[in-house]
């Protein structure tokens with residue numbers, strides 16, 4: 001072979017099609033898994049409250065060349081060069097987040113809701129300080145001080161719960177606890193509390209003891225963005241949220257506040273406090289989702305999500321289930337299975353086999369282990385995105401109730417009820433395609 005040809009044939013550092021070939025060609029194994037996951041998402045009724053279905057635009061932004069860019073710091077104050085477009089992107093995201101929630105400052109960098117909350121701890125309290133939050137078992141969140149979380153290990157956590165008779169927060173109890181334990185930080189919000197929170201009352205409680213107030217609105221941020229739920233921003237010192245639940249966007253977190261000094265502390269806590277480089281591809285997805293949530297049709301989405309969650313709750317109640325607090329003000333609802341003699345783990349597994357995806361969840365005063373539980377948490381955000389309305393959610397409520405009835409009757413083998421429900425779910429989901437043409 002002449003030397004010039006040998007040069008052409010010499011192996012390069014890149015495989016063929018490195019910059020051009022689609023995934024299906026270069027890595028069929030991973031492409032197949034993604035294809036099967038797309039089919040799964042198309043063919044199940046997704047009731048996991050922390051999930052949603054993002055727009056093609058959000059998917060595209062998250063899969064963009066911002067994957068390649070490393071920056072640290074904040075727009076105009078980066079530690080790496082070539083950051084002009086990263087700065088532009090982050091400024092768009094900040095501006096939209098502030099417009100969406102009416103806040104003066106936004107930190108759009110947290111990789112998740114937990115890291116947003118950890119940054120708030122770092123910005124507002126010292127190890128050993130007292131923090132008052134809702135107990136995990138009553139509907140709180142791991143990152144609000146659960147014993148297994150870093151927040152529970154490094155801070156002195158006091159918990160409030162809910163009333164046994166109605167499953168709601170007892171604000172007098174919260175106030176009494178705050179006066180007794182004198183927290184530096186009070187946290188409102190959680191993972192499975194289904195009712196609207198009285199932010200003004202929490203503000204008064206925090207003020208009475210000189211504490212900061214954090215509201216974690218992860219599960220209802222979409223309702224706030226749609227202006228159909230009270231906005232915690234005017235009441236709280238800091239508001240955190242994830243961006244991928246009812247807000248229907250990229251995976252990640254967001255921190256809002258109105259005070260310039262607090263905003264500086266939060267920024268320093270996120271970077272360099274707990275995070276390094278920014279996940280700019282996720283930040284691009286957040287910017288797109290904030291833009292989508294600013295559109296008038298997002299309000300209609302938020303209204304439909306709430307109406308659907310309430311319709312599902314009402315149908316489950318009509319079918320003999322105990323829905324904690326008797327309904328919901330949130331995109332989610334919590335079913336207490338104790339009276340029916342069922343456990344959350346077996347019930348969620350049976351629903352899964354019937355193509356209804358949800359999660360087992362502790363209910364207030366649950367005596368089961370977290371891996372078992374006595375409850376199920378259902379959410380309406382994803383189903384509403386694909387176009388389900390009240391009739392579809394009522395049908396889903398009936399199908400879920402059929403499966404649970406079957407499980408009560410045949411705890412050892414619920415196959416017949418699962419197969420019957422799965423057939424109906426296949427018909428239902430086929431009528432509401434997602435990402436068609438992909």
Ligand code: DSN
Pocket residue numbers: 049050113141191242
């Ligand atoms: N916070 C968890 C949940 O509520 O499901 C995960 O986002």
